[in-house]
Amino acid sequence: MKTNRxxxxxxxxxxxxxxxxxxxGGERIRIGISSCLLGAAVRYDGGHKRDAYITGxxxxxxxxxxVCPEVAIGLGTPRPPIRLVHTDEGVRVRDKDxxxxxxxxxxxxFARATASRLGGGISGYIFKRASPSCGMERVKVYDPQGRPxxxxxxxxxxxxMAALPLLPCEEEGRxxxxxxxxxxIERVFVFHRWQRLLGAxxxxxxxxxxxxxxxxxxxxxxxxxxxxxxRLVARAGEPxxxxxxxxxxxxxxxxxRRRATPGRHANVLEHLFGFVSRxxxxxxxxxxxxxxxxxxxxxxxxxxxLTLLRHHFRRHPNPYVAGQVYLEPHPKELLLRHAG
Numbered sequence: 001m002k003t004n005r006x007x008x009x010x011x012x013x014x015x016x017x018x019x020x021x022x023x024x025g026g027e028r029i030r031i032g033i034s035s036c037l038l039g040a041a042v043r044y045d046g047g048h049k050r051d052a053y054i055t056g057x058x059x060x061x062x063x064x065x066x067v068c069p070e071v072a073i074g075l076g077t078p079r080p081p082i083r084l085v086h087t088d089e090g091v092r093v094r095d096k097d098x099x100x101x102x103x104x105x106x107x108x109x110f111a112r113a114t115a116s117r118l119g120g121g122i123s124g125y126i127f128k129r130a131s132p133s134c135g136m137e138r139v140k141v142y143d144p145q146g147r148p149x150x151x152x153x154x155x156x157x158x159x160x161m162a163a164l165p166l167l168p169c170e171e172e173g174r175x176x177x178x179x180x181x182x183x184x185i186e187r188v189f190v191f192h193r194w195q196r197l198l199g200a201x202x203x204x205x206x207x208x209x210x211x212x213x214x215x216x217x218x219x220x221x222x223x224x225x226x227x228x229x230x231r232l233v234a235r236a237g238e239p240x241x242x243x244x245x246x247x248x249x250x251x252x253x254x255x256x257r258r259r260a261t262p263g264r265h266a267n268v269l270e271h272l273f274g275f276v277s278r279x280x281x282x283x284x285x286x287x288x289x290x291x292x293x294x295x296x297x298x299x300x301x302x303x304x305x306l307t308l309l310r311h312h313f314r315r316h317p318n319p320y321v322a323g324q325v326y327l328e329p330h331p332k333e334l335l336l337r338h339a340g
Contacts, residue, residue, distance in 0.1 A: 034128035035066035111159035124188035129171035204236035216326035225255030
């Protein structure tokens, strides 16, 4: 399967609408992916690693930009397998059989070229786990005698992530973990909204609005980062907006990489409840308090208090809460986050 080079370098469309409508119409967010995960026969043995979840559920909402770095640098299919090897020059990628061929620099150069070509036009990346080229982490590194020891990122994946440090990345094997899957999908949608914001032309007012819409989402991940981001946005009217925005984006994406815990989610849900509590009768308040307590105790999934809160806010609208991504994510994001 070939990469769509005609569209690979195009940036996201301009932003429009509120936080919950950030991905408009039939648009699908573009993400990079290891070609073999889509069924392309590009692996060293001439096979593939087609992933049913990716090609089924994720394909409904994402447009994939497939890349096979090993084929791209000229390794044939089929081909002798490669692996990571610890050497005096650091971790290198060499032929498994005799180590006569070293493709480390070629993979890293291709990663940097790919980052330059695709960087503004993709909002995430899914790597093939355990691959010496595409593994995101924990890829086996062998000593000169062929014994596995330490672990590292694949040469291509490591260089690509270094070139695009804000880009949400994940391995296909980890998407089976509901928490990791939700975290990745959430980061992809947030990063896409950020790209659209920049593409539409950043202003102090737009930065403040973006931050306001994501406040509770960030709070569920990292309270300290929530405070730091607030201090950054308070300087939005000062000179040097581009530098401030870059610092904001680094802080934001780093905060979201930290997994949100049930306890932090419970705190956010209780905070949101405070905006509508006084509008409810005693029975509805008691029901909401009980559901929040059951969620905090691990007796209910988060979708239950979220659904009930959305119901109450539909009956008693609050303009500030209505723009919160946490409570009103894009429908496609919600679908993917809860799909197994």
